[in-house]
Amino acid sequence: MAVTTALEWLGSCSGCEIAILNIGEDLLPLITETLDIVHAPLLMDHKYFGQCGEGVTLEIPDAVIGIVTGCVNNREHLEVLQEMRTKCKVLVALGTCATHGGIPALMNGQDQQESWEGIFTTVSTDPGAGVPDVEVPPPLDRVYACDEKVRIDMQLPGCPPNPEFIAEVIVSLAEGRDPILPSKSVCDTCLAKREGKGTVDKVKRFIENVEFEPGAPIEEMRCLLEQGYMCMGPVTAAGCAKRGVPGCISARVPCRGCFGPVRKGGNQLLDMMNGLVSNGIDYKSVVDRRSILRFTGAHGRLRPVKKRVAKEKN
Numbered sequence: 024m025a026v027t028t029a030l031e032w033l034g035s036c037s038g039c040e041i042a043i044l045n046i047g048e049d050l051l052p053l054i055t056e057t058l059d060i061v062h063a064p065l066l067m068d069h070k071y072f073g074q075c076g077e078g079v080t081l082e083i084p085d086a087v088i089g090i091v092t093g094c095v096n097n098r099e100h101l102e103v104l105q106e107m108r109t110k111c112k113v114l115v116a117l118g119t120c121a122t123h124g125g126i127p128a129l130m131n132g133q134d135q136q137e138s139w140e141g142i143f144t145t146v147s148t149d150p151g152a153g154v155p156d157v158e159v160p161p162p163l164d165r166v167y168a169c170d171e172k173v174r175i176d177m178q179l180p181g182c183p184p185n186p187e188f189i190a191e192v193i194v195s196l197a198e199g200r201d202p203i204l205p206s207k208s209v210c211d212t213c214l215a216k217r218e219g220k221g222t223v224d225k226v227k228r229f230i231e232n233v234e235f236e237p238g239a240p241i242e243e244m245r246c247l248l249e250q251g252y253m254c255m256g257p258v259t260a261a262g263c264a265k266r267g268v269p270g271c272i273s274a275r276v277p278c279r280g281c282f283g284p285v286r287k288g289g290n291q292l293l294d295m296m297n298g299l300v301s302n303g304i305d306y307k308s309v310v311d312r313r314s315i316l317r318f319t320g321a322h323g324r325l326r327p328v329k330k331r332v333a334k335e336k337n
């Protein structure tokens with residue numbers, strides 16, 4: 024019998040939803056035979072407060088599987104997430120925004136009020152209007168990952184997540200077994216040539232081209248970290264590799280850490296500093312160390328920098 028499933032998106036760019044669609048042909052039997060989708064704003068018109076707005080409380084139908092994407096950064100996200108937790112037996116956080124705050128949690132590195140004012144008084148189409156305070160959900164004090172607000176049963180990171188593993192999570196839940204997912208680091212799935220030591224003592228900026236022979240296989244390219252680039256493969260969870268090569272490395276671009284830390288609760292910033300040192304690279308040569316948390320700024324990892332107040336000299 025098909026398993027009732029509800030999907031929801033919170034602070035999402037919809038890339039995770041595109042990743043679900045990118046399951047491709049295998050998605051058809053999933054949505055026609057395996058799953059009975061009872062709620063999915065992406066696919067169907069289902070109102071939160073009754074079809075004609077007659078309801079007084081936010082309601083999502085009961086489901087066995089719940090899948091949420093996106094971070095939690097306003098009151099609406101929070102209420103929708105709490106309702107999903109109440110109505111779904113198993114709740115899956117899908118994508119790095121849902122599991123670690125993702126790109127939106129970069130905002131945690133600044134004062135929230137200043138950030139909102141910055142957005143609505145500069146890049147807004149009506150800069151004079153300021154920060155809206157009616158008809159939009161009020162922002163929370165910072166950007167949260169889903170598991171900071173409700174119990175999450177399963178996490179599948181990635182920005183976006185790998186469609187192959189989204190399908191594996193769905194099928195495993197429907198079959199009542201544990202999913203078979205990667206558990207190691209991006210480096211463990213990378214075939215770049217490693218010699219155990221860096222070739223430079225300072226981090227190179229990516230405006231300098233990496234060294235590789237055009238057309239030659241990845242096995243013949245020296246590891247990008249050993250070349251001196253900030254490749255976060257050692258501190259990032261595996262899962263993006265296709266045909267045996269991690270996504271960015273196949274394009275000869277350093278890993279930026281989008282699948283989050285290898286272990287739950289891991290800190291990519293600290294681990295990366297250790298990775299640089301063990302390759303003989305001076306960690307102080309990293310221009311903006313906090314940018315290493317660009318995908319994982321929730322869970323209190325990224326906080327506003329205290330302002331240095333210049334003392335006036337008389």
Ligand code: SF4
Nearest residue numbers: 036038118119120182
């Ligand atoms: S994890 Fe990436 S793809 Fe998914 S919603 Fe966040 S930014 Fe978009």
Ligand code: SF4
Nearest residue numbers: 210213246247254256
């Ligand atoms: S550091 Fe980067 S290039 Fe080197 S093995 Fe790891 S993922 Fe591959």
Ligand code: SF4
Nearest residue numbers: 263270271278279281
């Ligand atoms: S190589 Fe790193 S940044 Fe690129 S897709 Fe994989 S995990 Fe994400």
